[in-house]
Amino acid sequence: MPLIILTVTAIGIFSKTNIFEAFIEGASDGLKTTRDILPALICLMTCIGMFKASGALEMFTYIIKPITDFFGFPSECTPLIFLRPMSGSGALSLFDGILAENGADSLAGKIAAVMMGSTETTFYTIAVYFGAVKIKNTRYAIPAALAGDITGWIASSVAVRLLLP
Amino acid sequence: MNFLIFFMLFSSFIYAIFSGNMAELSNAALTECTSAVTLCITLCGTICFWSGIMNVAQKSGIANKLSKIVSPLLRLLFPKINPNGNAMSFIVMNFISNLLGLGNASTPLGIKAMNELKKEEGNPQKATFSMIMLTVMNTASIQLFPSTIVAVRAKYGSASPADILPCVWIVSVFVFAVCVLCTFIFESVTKRRDKAELQ
Numbered sequence: 001m002p003l004i005i006l007t008v009t010a011i012g013i014f015s016k017t018n019i020f021e022a023f024i025e026g027a028s029d030g031l032k033t034t035r036d037i038l039p040a041l042i043c044l045m046t047c048i049g050m051f052k053a054s055g056a057l058e059m060f061t062y063i064i065k066p067i068t069d070f071f072g073f074p075s076e077c078t079p080l081i082f083l084r085p086m087s088g089s090g091a092l093s094l095f096d097g098i099l100a101e102n103g104a105d106s107l108a109g110k111i112a113a114v115m116m117g118s119t120e121t122t123f124y125t126i127a128v129y130f131g132a133v134k135i136k137n138t139r140y141a142i143p144a145a146l147a148g149d150i151t152g153w154i155a156s157s158v159a160v161r162l163l164l165p
Numbered sequence: 166m167n168f169l170i171f172f173m174l175f176s177s178f179i180y181a182i183f184s185g186n187m188a189e190l191s192n193a194a195l196t197e198c199t200s201a202v203t204l205c206i207t208l209c210g211t212i213c214f215w216s217g218i219m220n221v222a223q224k225s226g227i228a229n230k231l232s233k234i235v236s237p238l239l240r241l242l243f244p245k246i247n248p249n250g251n252a253m254s255f256i257v258m259n260f261i262s263n264l265l266g267l268g269n270a271s272t273p274l275g276i277k278a279m280n281e282l283k284k285e286e287g288n289p290q291k292a293t294f295s296m297i298m299l300t301v302m303n304t305a306s307i308q309l310f311p312s313t314i315v316a317v318r319a320k321y322g323s324a325s326p327a328d329i330l331p332c333v334w335i336v337s338v339f340v341f342a343v344c345v346l347c348t349f350i351f352e353s354v355t356k357r358r359d360k361a362e363l364q
Contacts (some may be wrong), residue, residue: 004310008219010227016228026218026239029216029267029269031214042198045197045200046193051173053181053190056173087169096320099320104176104320125300127306128276129300129303133296135289140352144301145305155340158334159336163343
């Protein structure tokens with residue numbers, strides 16, 4: 001990580017970029033991102049928190065458990081499968097909860113992290129991109145994107161077990 | 166989305182009635198909104214720092230070099246699109262901002278690319294192959310440094326929050342490949358089916 005930071009700043013200095021100004025510009029963009037996700041995060045984190053506190057989430061995971069066990073997928077991460085394609089903030093608050101309960105370096109925590117890093121909010125992206133060009137018939141966009149998501153869930157669990165035991 | 170929110174609230178209310186968890190439920194409604202703010206504040210520093218670093222990378226010409234490396238690859242994925250046209254250059258920029266994790270930049274670029282594709286392909290009413298390819302690429306975006314995830318791991322005391330990166334890269338590339346492959350396969354399947362229907 002420090003190596004990436006050093007390399008980027010070194011290239012910046014040698015190419016005569018105003019690195020401080022560029023950093024400030026990027027960081028204030030980051031601030032905007034954080035500000036933009038906060039309202040959605042408050043809404044979804046409260047919903048998910050209530051869903052969890054009532055015990056409904058536990059029941060839900062229990063029902064799906066046989067299927068996820070078959071793929072060797074930790075049941076703690078099951079809710080993430082359903083929320084990740086729909087809502088970025090929702091997935092983030094679930095991810096936060098998984099790490100709080102299982103620890104950052106637990107197997108479930110690592111698998112959740114890799115899942116978060118390698119998949120996107122599929123339905124949201126498709127809605128935004130095709131909404132922008134006003135096209136309703138998306139043909140096979142959703143099946144192709146979901147094939148990627150399913151691959152991501154299975155591959156995260158396999159990759160973490162093989163590479164980060 | 167609206168349905169999902171209602172579903173979660175409704176089922177937690179009903180479930181709480183039967184399980185007697187009503188006190189926990191109302192407690193969660195009060196505490197969880199505060200923890201959303203705490204989470205945001207914890208993430209803020211890392212997100213800002215990395216988007217600053219990645220902006221330096223972009224400004225110093227690393228993005229241009231990257232785009233020279235990725236454009237031949239992207240041209241293969243968009244065989245019907247003019248390799249020197251507007252649409253292609255937006256597609257390349259969209260891909261690079263995803264790679265650098267500049268979320269604020271990548272979506273507007275992707276939307277511009279969609280509009281250019283629509284123009285270049287003669288105002289189609291249905292999604293075209295190139296449009297689907299671009300969208301699907303964005304649902305499987307490859308990011309060099311997923312700062313949010315690393316920040317949450319650091320928050321919960323991970324011994325080395327960034328050690329998941331190689332795993333994330335491998336899985337991302339794999340997911341990307343599956344998405345691209347499926348797009349090619351589904352395109353040829355639907356084309357064949359349409360032809361069969363015409364005959």
